[in-house]
Amino acid sequence: MKVSLNWLKEYVDLENIPVQEIVHKLTMSGLEVEDYVDENELYKDFIVGYVKEKKKHPNADKLSVCIVNTGTEDLQVICGAPNVETGQKIVFAPIGTIIPNGNFKINKAKIRGVESFGMICSEAELELSNDHSGIMVLTEEVNVGKSIVKELELNDVILEIAITPNRSDALSHIGVAKDLASIFNKEFHLPEYTLHESAKKVKELASVEIVDKINCPRYTAKVVKNITVKDSPDWLKKRLTKIGLRPINNIVDVTNFVMYELGQPLHAFDLDKLNGQKIVVKSTETETVFTTLDSKERKLPKGTLMICDSEKPVAIAGVMGGENSEINNSTKNILIESAHFNPSSIRKTSKALGLSTEASYRFERWVDPSSTLLAAERAAQLIADLGNGEIAHGSLDNYPEKIKEKEVLLRFERVYKILGFQIPKEKILQILKKLGLKIIFESENENRFLVPTFRPDLEREIDLIEEIARIFGYDNIPTISKISISLGEKIDETAFEDAIRDYSCSLGFYEMVNNPLQKEQFASLIGNKIQILNPQSLDMAFLRTSLIPSALGVVAKNINVGEKNLRLFEIGNVFNLKNEKKEIKNFEDFSENQKLIFIVTGKIQDKTWNFPEKYFDFYDLKGYINSLLIKISLDNVLNDSYYHNGDSIFDFYFTKNYEKVEIGVGGKVKKDVLKQFDIQQDVFCFEFDLSKLKKIKANSKKYLEPLKFPKSIRDFAFIFDNSVTYEEVIKFIKKSSSELLKSVNLFDLFESETLGKNKKSMAFSLEYYSEERTLTEEEIEKDFNYLIEKIKTNFSAILRGA
Amino acid sequence: MLDERIKKITAHFNQDISAVKDTKQLEELRLKFLSRNGLVSQLFDELKNASKEEKPVLGKLLNALRNEVTEKFNLLKDHIDSLEKESVEKIDLSLPGFERTIGSKHLLIQTLNEIKSIFKGLGFSVIEGPELESDYNNFGALNFPPDHPARDMQDTFFINSDFLLRTHTSPVQIRIMEKTKPPVRAIMPGRVYRNEAISSRSYCVFHQVEGLYVDNDVTFAELKGTLVAFAHQFYGENLKYRFRPSFFPFTEPSAEMDITCFLCHGKGCKVCKHSGWLEILGCGMVDPNVFDNVNYDHEQYTGYAFGMGIERTALLKYGIDDIRVFFDNDFRFLKQF
Numbered sequence A: 001m002k003v004s005l006n007w008l009k010e011y012v013d014l015e016n017i018p019v020q021e022i023v024h025k026l027t028m029s030g031l032e033v034e035d036y037v038d039e040n041e042l043y044k045d046f047i048v049g050y051v052k053e054k055k056k057h058p059n060a061d062k063l064s065v066c067i068v069n070t071g072t073e074d075l076q077v078i079c080g081a082p083n084v085e086t087g088q089k090i091v092f093a094p095i096g097t098i099i100p101n102g103n104f105k106i107n108k109a110k111i112r113g114v115e116s117f118g119m120i121c122s123e124a125e126l127e128l129s130n131d132h133s134g135i136m137v138l139t140e141e142v143n144v145g146k147s148i149v150k151e152l153e154l155n156d157v158i159l160e161i162a163i164t165p166n167r168s169d170a171l172s173h174i175g176v177a178k179d180l181a182s183i184f185n186k187e188f189h190l191p192e193y194t195l196h197e198s199a200k201k202v203k204e205l206a207s208v209e210i211v212d213k214i215n216c217p218r219y220t221a222k223v224v225k226n227i228t229v230k231d232s233p234d235w236l237k238k239r240l241t242k243i244g245l246r247p248i249n250n251i252v253d254v255t256n257f258v259m260y261e262l263g264q265p266l267h268a269f270d271l272d273k274l275n276g277q278k279i280v281v282k283s284t285e286t287e288t289v290f291t292t293l294d295s296k297e298r299k300l301p302k303g304t305l306m307i308c309d310s311e312k313p314v315a316i317a318g319v320m321g322g323e324n325s326e327i328n329n330s331t332k333n334i335l336i337e338s339a340h341f342n343p344s345s346i347r348k349t350s351k352a353l354g355l356s357t358e359a360s361y362r363f364e365r366w367v368d369p370s371s372t373l374l375a376a377e378r379a380a381q382l383i384a385d386l387g388n389g390e391i392a393h394g395s396l397d398n399y400p401e402k403i404k405e406k407e408v409l410l411r412f413e414r415v416y417k418i419l420g421f422q423i424p425k426e427k428i429l430q431i432l433k434k435l436g437l438k439i440i441f442e443s444e445n446e447n448r449f450l451v452p453t454f455r456p457d458l459e460r461e462i463d464l465i466e467e468i469a470r471i472f473g474y475d476n477i478p479t480i481s482k483i484s485i486s487l488g489e490k491i492d493e494t495a496f497e498d499a500i501r502d503y504s505c506s507l508g509f510y511e512m513v514n515n516p517l518q519k520e521q522f523a524s525l526i527g528n529k530i531q532i533l534n535p536q537s538l539d540m541a542f543l544r545t546s547l548i549p550s551a552l553g554v555v556a557k558n559i560n561v562g563e564k565n566l567r568l569f570e571i572g573n574v575f576n577l578k579n580e581k582k583e584i585k586n587f588e589d590f591s592e593n594q595k596l597i598f599i600v601t602g603k604i605q606d607k608t609w610n611f612p613e614k615y616f617d618f619y620d621l622k623g624y625i626n627s628l629l630i631k632i633s634l635d636n637v638l639n640d641s642y643y644h645n646g647d648s649i650f651d652f653y654f655t656k657n658y659e660k661v662e663i664g665v666g667g668k669v670k671k672d673v674l675k676q677f678d679i680q681q682d683v684f685c686f687e688f689d690l691s692k693l694k695k696i697k698a699n700s701k702k703y704l705e706p707l708k709f710p711k712s713i714r715d716f717a718f719i720f721d722n723s724v725t726y727e728e729v730i731k732f733i734k735k736s737s738s739e740l741l742k743s744v745n746l747f748d749l750f751e752s753e754t755l756g757k758n759k760k761s762m763a764f765s766l767e768y769y770s771e772e773r774t775l776t777e778e779e780i781e782k783d784f785n786y787l788i789e790k791i792k793t794n795f796s797a798i799l800r801g802a
Numbered sequence B: 001m002l003d004e005r006i007k008k009i010t011a012h013f014n015q016d017i018s019a020v021k022d023t024k025q026l027e028e029l030r031l032k033f034l035s036r037n038g039l040v041s042q043l044f045d046e047l048k049n050a051s052k053e054e055k056p057v058l059g060k061l062l063n064a065l066r067n068e069v070t071e072k073f074n075l076l077k078d079h080i081d082s083l084e085k086e087s088v089e090k091i092d093l094s095l096p097g098f099e100r101t102i103g104s105k106h107l108l109i110q111t112l113n114e115i116k117s118i119f120k121g122l123g124f125s126v127i128e129g130p131e132l133e134s135d136y137n138n139f140g141a142l143n144f145p146p147d148h149p150a151r152d153m154q155d156t157f158f159i160n161s162d163f164l165l166r167t168h169t170s171p172v173q174i175r176i177m178e179k180t181k182p183p184v185r186a187i188m189p190g191r192v193y194r195n196e197a198i199s200s201r202s203y204c205v206f207h208q209v210e211g212l213y214v215d216n217d218v219t220f221a222e223l224k225g226t227l228v229a230f231a232h233q234f235y236g237e238n239l240k241y242r243f244r245p246s247f248f249p250f251t252e253p254s255a256e257m258d259i260t261c262f263l264c265h266g267k268g269c270k271v272c273k274h275s276g277w278l279e280i281l282g283c284g285m286v287d288p289n290v291f292d293n294v295n296y297d298h299e300q301y302t303g304y305a306f307g308m309g310i311e312r313t314a315l316l317k318y319g320i321d322d323i324r325v326f327f328d329n330d331f332r333f334l335k336q337f
Helices: A019-028 A173-183 A234-242 A250-262 A343-353 A358-363 A369-387 A412-419 A425-434 A461-472 A495-506 A548-560 A618-631 A671-676 A690-695 A726-735 A777-795 B002-018 B023-033 B039-047 B054-088 B107-121 B149-153 B171-179 B220-235 B288-293 B310-318
Strands: A002-004 A032-038 A047-056 A064-069 A074-079 A089-093 A109-111 A114-116 A157-162 A197-201 A207-210 A218-225 A266-270 A278-283 A288-291 A297-300 A305-308 A313-316 A334-340 A390-393 A396-398 A406-411 A438-442 A446-451 A566-577 A590-601 A603-605 A639-643 A650-658 A661-669 A683-689 A712-721 A741-750 A759-768 B132-134 B163-165 B184-193 B205-215 B241-248 B251-260 B277-286 B302-309
Touching (some): A002 A173, A019 A157, A019 B241, A207 A396, A250 A358, A250 A369, A266 A313, A266 A369, A288 A313, A297 A343, A334 A369, A369 A390, A406 A461, A412 B220, A425 A438, A461 B241, A495 A590, A618 A650, A618 A683, A726 A759, A759 A777, B002 B054, B023 B039, B023 B054, B171 B205, B205 B277, B205 B310, B220 B277, B241 B277, B302 B310
Antiparallel strands (some): A218 A396, A278 A305, A639 A650, A650 A661, A661 A683, A741 A759, B132 B163, B241 B251, B251 B277, B277 B302
16 A cells, blocks of 8 residues: 555654654554655756757757756757747756656767757656656746755655555554554644534435445445535645546545545445435345446345445445446535445455455455544545535434444563563553553553454454554564473474485486476376366366376476486375265365375486496386385385286386285386377386375384305306296295395396297396305205206296206 | 614615616615525625624514515515506596486475474474365464455465365464474474466465474564574574564464565665565464464463465575476476585
8 A cells, every 4th residue: 555654744743753764663563664755865856947948859850959947057958748848847857867767867868969968857757647748847836946856845755555454444544644653652633624514404415224234334424515526636636646546536536535544435426316315225135237337237146235225226335336326527416425334245245246446445354433424524524625515414324233342451461471571561551552542441460451443453462462562663572592492202294205305316316396286188197186166277277186297297398408318206295086076075085195206218328438328218217116115124015016018107017015005106108198298208107105105114124244154156047938027936936945045136138049939048146145154065056956946847947058 | 783784774775765766676676685695685694693692682683674675675566566557558537437316306395404404403393284275274273264354365276165275384283283282393394375376476386384382481582582593594694684563364463574685785676675674484473263273272372383485585595586497397407406
């Protein structure tokens, strides 16, 4: 919200307080000044100039060569404005001046061959309005050579304040002024006006009835007769333009002015357009179509609070008036509405219509129910003054059930308990009094306060403590330098995933962080997708069901920019409906699991002077997975299943299982899946369910004494049928050997025609040893030979080299 | 007599050996001192002539001499041998070595881990919570009344009227307090979602770290102290800071913490919007209504909570000017950190 410092000064004395300090203190008391413009600074170099002479530019049709008197000298200035004339007083920017619009500096320049020593300014260049049709022509009264700061009264400071949702009271100049009065311990005073009412009684001119008393607790109206709708005077226009509003006419401008002054949104009806000269406040019983004053037809849901006359709706309460009762230039008599509406009712309407106005913004945050009359009178008097109208005697003030001021108890020791610092009692009382709270009960340890109705946010003791801390200044509360730490159990739920990250990095993987929102096509690849009710775009309308699609997206993007060799991992949550037909009603209806993905593509090894190139293959992927499992001691806990025929994602794949439950799955990604991502090279990936992996108890680590006795190695190679798998052979070898055989390593594998059709050779080296003694040649030989015979018979395999 | 000669020959040998540069000279050295007729053997021959008393002493000296000379000779021989061998099979040491890839954690995770380790040092546990949350945990329990403008502060992605993508990590506070009795001291890192237009400054997904401490006597002064300690560790000892009143429905009093802009050192620049200050986190004392919602006695217990964004922190720290970089996962970016 934009606030004018000069305007604020009407209600609180801020003389001699530097702008910087006002900005700092406001920010530090909770009204954050996000930005400010100090006109005194902005316009300090501009002066009033006098156009002594105007000639046509010799080389340009649209330019003029002017002689501008600056009070001390005559300068030649080129001007492009069509309206520049001899004898005008204008705003002149001498060389060195910074022009606000565009933030550029005026330099001595040669324009089409003619020198120019400054610039004659338009309102737009000064950021006084959007008018850049011509230069700004000043009135006769201004003094040539003097600063425009003084001559044009451009001496305001405009503050841009961010008002938090709890501070509806600060959405006006008096609201901010009250805080300033409190901060600087100054007197605050409400605007002064004297109401001049005519003899005609308002009750004879109009009436108000509230039907929906819950959503409209108070409705106040004043009537002003025989007004002339016209332009507002300069002072009013200036007030509004300074805070970024566009002046319209004296009626609309006054209602806006009073809203920004007092915080009460007002609406002016053309009284003669109200049937029966009656206001009825009620909620709609059916869906209604209504045309608002911006000429838009709007569909209002049932239950919308409306302002009606005796026959028809004339305004959407608290949001926007209707076209049918709008003020125009021929309006003579007006009814000024100043009401208090139920915040949540206005918010519902505003949300339902997708229509937020300055009025609805304030009503949905709470408008002080006690000031409706003040605002109505203030506006009526201003309108009467500016439009030569007569105010009808009295007001229509319908307030069936008065909203009471709340009582709040403050125990002084609670201030200490929350803040950890004792603010003196006198200071506490001073702060709260300045904020408008009244003491209704006093004692040594506690006081009871009455909270004014403009502070709906102050309901509880803690709310008062915040006010005390805020005005006292957070920076004045000490910062302690010691804390005590309880010796209770500390847990780190992220420790496991962090360990996984460390191991993944040491395997050469780089971590991705992907957006879990994705398009339907990707979310449909795996699992039961969950849809976003209000997505930003179709590209982000679903939650990911797996880490695979987004990882493939990253692979595709990187290949596109020439990064074709990738080793990536990600840890993130995936979301699935448990039953795709069932809507989410509670946490049991969906799963959110943490997953880990490894994805590799391209080369594991580029060709170098001493190494041949090598592409990633299935066994690299499998190796990475197993290396990781070794580090987290789960290598012997999980077992593998292999699937040659693939599924919807993989050509072929394997799974890691724990007690028959699948913990992870991965393999070679199918071509037609890759095609959806525009990937033309092989991709291998593996996805673990970390939520499940985390829960598996790892084998506890125990120290093993280094072996004291020698190992014996034996090798053999067999020719097997091609259908025999490595896994079958390994299992058989282990089964057919004694406990002396400690490990088996496949060190050669090949097929060739010399072996025969559908045959392959597998060569193993076997490691024998005992932890207790040195083995004899005989016992090893016995084991080894027995094994050879068993393999021969079991697989019909042929021992090579025999 | 003999002991004089031993000393002489030792000196002689040391002088000669220092001049030896190649195998040929080495062989000359060996012949001169260590061969059958070499100087050392000659001394042993002379031992025969020594008196009975002198013999054991001189014998010891001679043995020591022989050992020293042999040892020095062998050392030099090894050295010369290896030099000559190398000159035969000399390799190009300037060829590139075989480098292995060490991957890296995402920059956001690195930043998060830094924050985590500081708070773990201050006695905080680390707790996680789900991203798909109930409206109640995300808003209701945190004292956001239904139909209240405070909800506008956080544009929300809804799944339906009761479930949503959490807009902050604060619902994890509720989950912890519903499960545990005080004292509670934990940080809660995680991913959050806001339905905001994507630009260089904002993204629809980002990361936060939430903090919560509840006990009998937790105060605003302690909140300030703890966060100042964090800021000093994370951003540097010399920074200035300030706590400014703000509003969050679930804390009261509420504050935002600013530190001096470390790009302009408080002078004012584009990044700090010419204020000289950078907002780094929001915080406050847990609102009694929140305690009521989790059945904590708000008379007995007090607590503080805070929350900070990771992306913004990382943007500032590493001079990145577009938040989308974090989610693009361009390999050229990932490899940099």
